[in-house]
Amino acid sequence: GDSVTQMEGPVTLSEEAFLTINCTYTATGYPSLFWYVQYPGEGLQLLLKATKADDKGSNKGFEATYRKETTSFHLEKGSVQVSDSAVYFCALRASRTGGFKTIFGAGTRLFVKA
Amino acid sequence: NAGVTQTPKFQVLKTGQSMTLQCAQDMNHEYMSWYRQDPGMGLRLIHYSVGAGITDQGEVPNGYNVSRSTTEDFPLRLLSAAPSQTSVYFCASSPQDLDRGRNQPQHFGDGTRLSIL
Numbered sequence: 001g002d003s004v005t006q007m008e009g010p011v012t013l014s015e016e017a018f019l020t021i022n023c024t025y026t027a028t029g030y031p032s033l034f035w036y037v038q039y040p041g042e043g044l045q046l047l048l049k050a051t052k053a054d055d056k057g058s059n060k061g062f063e064a065t066y067r068k069e070t071t072s073f074h075l076e077k078g079s080v081q082v083s084d085s086a087v088y089f090c091a092l093r094a095s096r097t098g099g100f101k102t103i104f105g106a107g108t109r110l111f112v113k114a
Numbered sequence: 115n116a117g118v119t120q121t122p123k124f125q126v127l128k129t130g131q132s133m134t135l136q137c138a139q140d141m142n143h144e145y146m147s148w149y150r151q152d153p154g155m156g157l158r159l160i161h162y163s164v165g166a167g168i169t170d171q172g173e174v175p176n177g178y179n180v181s182r183s184t185t186e187d188f189p190l191r192l193l194s195a196a197p198s199q200t201s202v203y204f205c206a207s208s209p210q211d212l213d214r215g216r217n218q219p220q221h222f223g224d225g226t227r228l229s230i231l
Contacts, residue, residue, distance in 0.1 A: 042225075089157070102206075
């Protein structure tokens, strides 16, 4: 079945460092790909999305490109801030044959030090 | 501008007790789902619904029941709580465009933190 694998955390960075969180997926058909962010005590919020191959999603300085050839959707940010400390989830949304279910990775906790 | 509202926010139960976690959305979304979040395991799908009167099982449905009598509400019932059901539960909703449903992100509530002793 469909699945998402993302790098284990926690990831600890200093402010202004470069961030990469790896995400790969397995899916039948043509899923859409998402990154969600979860701050302490809150639900998940959409960070960015990409709906077809070679699309780049971007928001708040974060970027991710839908790579069909490597089945990847890695999250990057050029200069992280303390306020970026959160848990990041990679997810795919299956096509009609998959019931449009959303499948999440295990999450990667990011700590950013001042 | 409520979005997805979950109640209660916290609950402690004893083994064997029953309870219902409430979820309501005011965005007229057809698609609603319940997830549980456990450390190191991400979010796992319990049940989902593509519209009023239609529900289906997700990845971990055992021990949980759902119903969808209206578009707005999607309650999750624990019939006989077990310690293994201690978790944080999230309800989510999204539009269900049958042609582009896969493109729609989920909108999440703030969660219900459930402890079963």
